[in-house]
Amino acid sequence: MSRLSYYGDMALRYALIGLLLDRPGSGYDLARRFEEVVGAYAWDARHSQIYPELRQLEGEGLIEVAERGARGRTTYRCTSEGLAALRAWLMAPPARPGGVRNEHVLRLFLLGALGREEALVVLRRTEEGATTQLEHLTEQFARLQEGTGSDSGGPLGLTAQYGIHSYRATAEWARWAIAQVEADPDFGLRDVEVRSGH
Amino acid sequence: MSRLSYYGDMALRYALIGLLLDRPGSGYDLARRFEEVVGAYAWDARHSQIYPELRQLEGEGLIEVAERGARGRTTYRCTSEGLAALRAWLMAPPARPGGVRNEHVLRLFLLGALGREEALVVLRRTEEGATTQLEHLTEQFARLQEGTGSDSGGPLGLTAQYGIHSYRATAEWARWAIAQVEADPDFGLRDVEVRSGH
DNA sequence: TCTCGACATGTCGAGTTTGATATGTCACAC
DNA sequence: GTGTGACATATCAAACTCGACATGTCGAGA
Known part of the structure; x- marks a missing residue:
């Protein structure tokens, strides 16, 4: 087998x-x-x-x-x-690069399919979700530091910090993206642009 | 179906x-x-x-x-x-949270299984990889800004920036983790700790 | 005592995904 | 003219994964 x-x-x-x-x-x-x-x-x-x-x-x-x-x-x-x-x-270095699956990120990739207001809804949702996760992980990291008596929080602290860095990056990106979309009245698809079914 | x-x-x-x-x-x-x-x-x-x-x-x-x-x-x-x-x-909000697959991140999760020197090798590899991707995406973003004549680089610019934020976070985390491990002579598993097979 | 919810494992059909294998076209260089 | 490599699509067995269903234990509280 x-x-x-x-x-x-x-x-x-x-x-x-x-x-x-x-x-x-x-x-x-x-x-x-x-x-x-x-x-x-x-x-x-x-x-x-x-x-x-x-x-x-x-x-x-x-x-x-x-x-x-x-x-x-x-x-x-x-x-x-x-x-x-x-x-x-x-x-051993990973055999294949990529092989990633992340539905959440995929949705972010497809934002161009939405109108301006819709895109803002999704971006705000993203920002909120990332911020919540960030708070959660920050607490967890503090507990790990206490528990291990080490600044790094041990191996699990490394993991928690990875999550903190990732979610902070997502939240910051979302805030940047929101600002960009808000500043651009032409962002997104117009309904006018939608092609007829065939 | x-x-x-x-x-x-x-x-x-x-x-x-x-x-x-x-x-x-x-x-x-x-x-x-x-x-x-x-x-x-x-x-x-x-x-x-x-x-x-x-x-x-x-x-x-x-x-x-x-x-x-x-x-x-x-x-x-x-x-x-x-x-x-x-x-x-x-x-529609994602039906299920999670559903993520990322072998690279999983490897980072499992770093605690390695000894100090081995963990440093993997972390340095991670830092280098992320930095390379970051440079690549930064160039790509600049081209998108030029191409669209917009600061945001359009919908694809949003995507590229997401990647930039992510890889920068990974590179920064890796540098932090390297510093933590270098400062801690006791990090990682000792060979002594390895349990006998049964 | 009885019921409820968390603990704990197991099975399986239906559907998904891979990697290998196959077939053929076209442009270009030698 | 012929070989090479990119273009282009197709198929399928083997393997993987899910969701749903099934079975039962145990402790706590009504």
């Missing part, structure tokens, strides 16, 4: 190994961590994909069962083989 | 309509535009997916054949129905 995932080879498995390296967890637990942390801006997966992948990884010896608890809970832990595989993957 | 794509409903079709709105083009042409422009940070698609989707869209009347040229070239154009569909999609 070749186990080649199309989006950046085997990203899901390394995400899981990495999550387990941080701390052991069950499939349920990992599914929630995906949703809350990784899913927001790095990768996305559902439990229906996570459970089979965990069994696969266990079969390959990259993770192991740490504990079988109540309610059928199976807690996994990363093995040294898993860590070695993850490190090898991280050090 | 329900035509529900899992990653953000029907993102591919709207990306294609949007690309055709900018200017008509053939499947081959759109495949290249995907690779060069959209694929880099918004969405990704191959010709083997693009050709069938174009036929589907034509069947639904959202795009139409503009011209049949040499070498079997079929140039498509967006119809008013297609534009209306695109606008409706853009104005």
